[in-house]
Amino acid sequence: DARLFLHYSRQLKNAHDASLRMWVLLYQPKRAVVVADEEMSFAVEAGVCLWGDQALRIAFPQLAIANDTHQGLKATRSRFTTNGSQSMWRYYWFHASLVLWNLTFGVHFPRVTHWWRIEPDTLFAGGWPSLLLHLSPQARKRRNDSMLEQARHADVLLPHLITSSIDIESYPHWKYNLNVVAGVPRRLWTYSLVSIGRYSVSFMHAMTERWAQGTIGYEEILLPLTCVQLGSRCLLRSLHRLRPPQTASTRRMHSASRASQKAEARIAHISDHFRYRPPWRCEAFLRAAAAQAQGLWHPVKNRKCWVDW
Helix, strand or coil, X not given: CHHHHHHHHHHHHHCCCCCCCCEEEEECCCCCCCEECHHHHHHHCCEEEEECHHHHHHHCHHHHHHHHHCHHHHHHXXXXXXXXXXXXXXXXXXXHHHHHHHHHHHHHCCCCCEEEEECCCCEECCCHHHHHHHCCCCCCCCCCCHHHHHHHCCCEEECCCEEHHHHCCCCCCHHHCHHHHCCCCHHHCEECCCCEEEEEHHHHHHHHHHXXXXXXXXXXXXXXXXXXXXXXXXXXXXXXXXCCXXXXXXXXXXXXXXXXXXXXXXXXXXXXXXXCCCCCCHHHHHHHHHCCCCCEEECCCCCHHHHHC
C-alpha cells in the first residue's frame, strides 16, 4: 500500500491542481499523540498522519465514555468479531480521525472546503484527479445532468443511499443504533457504505460538535442521518447512477460497448462495481484500470497486481 499511496500522490501532483492534497491517516490503536511521520511522508511523497484510540479519547472525553458504554457498539463487537469482521465495531468512531487531523494540521490549510476519505480497498479505474475534479463544486457545469450538479455541491457524498423501506429486515445495524434514529421518521432512515465519502467543512463542524457531546453510532447510519437531521443546512447525495468522467479512452470504450454488450470494462455509472462483498479479484479491476474505465471498485482486498502494474 505504501507503493500504491506513492502512485496516488504522484497522480495528484501531475494534475497540477493546487486544490488537491493527499494525506494518509495511519491508525495505530495505542497512539496518544497525533503527529506527522517524516520518514513515511517522504516515502509516499505526501503527508502521513499517525493517530490512535488514545488520541481520540483525549480530544473527545465524552466520546470515550460513550465508546465504553454504548450497548449497540458492544453488541456489534460481540456479533461481528465472532463472524470474523475484526474491525467493524471501529466504524462507531473511525471518521473522527478526520477531526484529529484537522485539530493538528488544519491551520495550515485554511481554504479547505471538502474532505474526501477513501479507504485502501476502494480503487478507481483511472487517475484519482479525474474523479475528484469531476465531482468538484468548481467543475464546469454539466448541462442536463442535475444529479451530477447536486452531487458536486453535496455536503455529504456517499456511495449509495439505502432507506429503511428498502432494507429494514436484512440490514443488521438499525437495532443497535436506536439512539441515532430516535426522533427521525422511519421513512427517512438512511444508510450507506462509507468506504469512500466526501464531507463539507460545515458538515464536519456539525460532526465535531456531536462527537464532543458523546454522540456515537454506526457510521453507515450516523453520517447520513446527521445530514438528514440538519435539514436545509446539509445536502445529502450519492455516487449511485452518476456518469463517470469522460476521457478519450472512455469514449472509445463506450463506443465499442454499443457493438458488444459483453465488454468487460464497460460501465455506465461511477459506482457500477461498488459493493459490500464478495471482494473483487485484482485482475478484474486491472482490466478496467488498463482501459481507463473511470469507475470505482470496492472491495479490492488484494491490490498487488495493481501496484505491480
